[in-house]
């Protein structure tokens with residue numbers, strides 16, 4: 395057993411040595427956990443986004459988290475894991491009463507909890523304990539007894555807006571923000587309410603095998619029959635609906651910027667090509683592509699309420715791109731309407747992971763019906779890997795760009811350092827009966843819907859990020 399500890403320590407040492415040497419070479423310090431996140435975190439220039447550093451971080455985090463599991467007494471480890479649900483609920487609580495905005499201007503010296511509650515009226519004892527619990531998990535700092543300040547993680551919960559502006563207009567709290575706060579707030583609010591009911595769904599014979607969008611843990615948690623999408627459209631959830639759309643901008647920050655442009659040869663498409671952004675949300679990806687190829691035409695398809703928000707968003711953020719954009723409010727589980735142009739690309743980011751297999755087949759089948767032999771299907775969603783080695787020549791190996799496994803004794807998928815797809819899979823299971831898919835599941839899904847998987851493209855600097863999955867129509871002559 396000490397052999398395992400020594401191997402993990404070696405990986406940790408090597409990864410920190412690499413980071414220190416890159417910092418020295420760049421003559422830069424590594425960002426301190428006690429300091430609010432610097433905007434460079436979200437740009438390719440940020441030190442964490444340096445490919446060498448990104449790889450060292452992945453190895454270091456994988457080794458450190460495996461070390462925690464290996465070192466701790468098992469009872470302490472399992473108890474702490476069972477308590478993890480307290481973190482999102484306390485993130486949601488602190489965010490709901492706007493602590494991140496209230497304490498911002500107090501900077502490093504922090505704000506006493508009795509001062510914080512003068513703004514938001516929260517119960518002082520409860521809020522103090524919630525913030526101390528979060529500080530224990532490195533979200534906020536308790537800089538002196540009962541005095542709390544931001545650190546790097548809590549700073550992402552700050553919209554950057556003035557407290558009074560939020561109180562005057564709570565529905566628009568997340569508008570014109572980078573979406574990170576919206577993303578964290580969404581994950582820790584309606585989504586985290588659903589997970590605790592997974593066991594109840596598994597044990598309920600009336601819905602255990604369901605693939606319906608409204609027979610999930612979310613309906614158990616909120617005691618309703620609405621799907622997530624219908625729930626977000628309820629008048630009383632207007633702020634949650636807007637927050638969801640803006641959160642999709644925040645989620646983009648998890649990938650190095652420019653990844654989508656780099657992963658596909660958009661210049662190989664003809665002049666004035668038509669990109670149909672299926673389930674576009676506000677069209678964050680289309681806007682990124684439009685900035686590089688202003689000649690392209692974009693058709694944004696989403697639920698009518700979202701398309702209305704998308705139009706508002708484009709007219710504010712990219713009025714010029716509006717001239718090449720068409721907005722279609724529809725239900726993409728119905729046949730495609732007559733499109734204004736022949737589609738060169740159907741683009742689906744984070745769409746199929748929201749659909750159980752039956753509905754995903756329906757959606758892809760509708761797209762296949764209106765595709766020409768030249769239409770490409772480009773999907774951005776995870777390809778879930780096994781937590782064990784896969785032989786290169788097996789049908790479980792992922793075609794396209796290689797994705798090196800983590801070295802032994804780390805888990806091959808980097809464990810906690812690569813946990814994002816597996817966490818997302820549980821989100822999909824919980825609130826939509828949907829899933830993240832393995833390569834085999836992708837191949838089968840595409841095949842039964844009339845598409846052939848061609849390749850999977852990855853950003854080598856970001857193995858745990860979303861790959862781009864390229865498919866072509868199966869022709870009757872194939």
Ligand SMILES: C[S@@+](CC[C@H](N)C(=O)[O-])C[C@H]1O[C@@H](n2cnc3c(N)ncnc32)[C@H](O)[C@@H]1O
Nearest residue numbers: 642673674675696697700724725726727743744
């Ligand atoms: C996870 S979001 C992704 C948004 C966008 N593709 C992006 O990456 O920013 C999924 C989107 O699918 C849309 N959607 C879900 N079911 C739909 C349906 N039946 N018809 C049309 N749009 C739908 C939602 O409104 C939401 O905007």
